[in-house]
Amino acid sequence: MSLIEYYPGHTFIHRLDPRVKILALLLTTTAIFISENFLVIGVICLTVFTLWLAARLPVRVLGRYFKLLLGLFTFVIIMQGLFLGGPTALVKPVIPAAVPLIGGLGRLSLEGVVFGILLSLRLIVLVALMPLVTMTTPIHLFALGLVRLGLPYRIAYTATTAINLIPTLEKEAAAIIAAQKMRGFTVFERGNFGQKLRAYPTLVVPLIIGAMRKAQLMGVAMDARAFGYSTRRTYVEDIKMTAGDRLVLAGVIGYNLAILVANFVL
């Protein structure tokens, strides 16, 4: 299961106006990028995970994605440690500082490592935040939300179609990998990094050609149903901002303001 596919439910998060959810996503994402304080990030983390539970989303799936990202986190932490610099050294330089140009390389600073951890935490929150919108909102309502927020319909439609097609492409990729496996191709299971890199054409070429064929067919099918004929579209299922929605929006704005203030104060 991917983190963007709609996960049906009837919780209050599922029922929220898509506009509120999109705005909340934008505001909170900004707040996360501004935050440089562990306590603040920790609070956001806690909020996001509480909301996951409230929306009854499958936490197990999230865990699987984190496992996949573990390598990236390690990389970020080590790179920041090596290159950010800072007064406290965790590991002494491998190359003495006296060597020109590359001198001092290999020194791991505490400040860098801490900043790396902060970046990783931000990433964790971001990865967990997005599904709270995408997994709780049917794609057509998501598109409608974008349109009501002022995005032209064509762009909203393009964006949501792209999101919609990700699971399809994932399935396609799985089918391609299976097909190549049946021809004795084992690089994706057993090969090393270099072999995998060189093996990508076997996966990417059929995937892209298939996607282009599909796009062409889709364009014809849309034209055949008069896509873009009228500038004034109507929608089968409309959205309406209720008093409850407004209240939640006010709460979201208040929450993010509080984060902003906390960043300055702490």
Add this chain to the structure above:
Amino acid sequence: MAASLIPKEGEGMAAKAIEIRGLTYVYEAGIVALRNINLSIQRNEFAGIIGQNGAGKSTLLKNITGLFKPTAGNVMVEGIDTRSTTVAELATRVGLVLQNPDHQLFAATVEEEVAFGPRNLGLEPAEVAARVEAALEGVGLLHLRREFPPALSKGDRARVVIASVLAMRPHIIILDEPTSGQDYRGCCQIMDLARELHRSGHTVIVVTHQMHLVAEYTERTIVLCQGEVLMDDTTRRVFSQPERLRRTHITPPQVTMLGLELAPLLGLPEAVLRVPELGDAVLSHLISHSK
């Protein structure tokens, strides 16, 4: 396709090509796709698998090729348990021609595409070249060897995929809806190719929705219905029971239905599967009554 490629009897090969015992397969989401399947396919059989969409045909094929491992029960391919081996190793025994050829075409030329499998097996360049040559000749594509596969016609793309499977030199060849999206001529050409493979000693299994092709070509027919084997018999006997087939919304070919209607009149001993068979029966009936 040289018959010498097919191992002879008693060369350490299991007598049965495929042996399935109590196979149950449950998808991750809890959907039971196959329920207690028992099947055994002898070497050099030509069998058809039919059934509605969702009957479990594709799941069964994926279990045979080792892409899926049984939830319960066993699948043995030439005496080897699919659980104890890899997909790559099984690929040298059983070749699956996919429904959608575009899922595996990636190379710049037809030749390269066909050579991909043998190269993965780690064969010598001379052997790879020989296999590519033989496989392309087998499907009649030698003249297109330098073409870009995705640019070929749908029928030719299907042939490239068949050639790429042949180059692996499996004894068992499974064709998953090889004729979908092909015109009548294309269908016949691909099925003729399947028949030729069967005659050269391969075990051939065809999955299709086109009943006239099953009737015309296969000796045995397996009917799947909601994850279970509904019927498994000679093609003639399967198609002579339209009432049972109706349970899974399958209708025998028109000529078979007509033959069943005319059976009392013509005194036919068994169901007819091909148009000439019925033609002959009608003709001999007319002759005997005109005397």
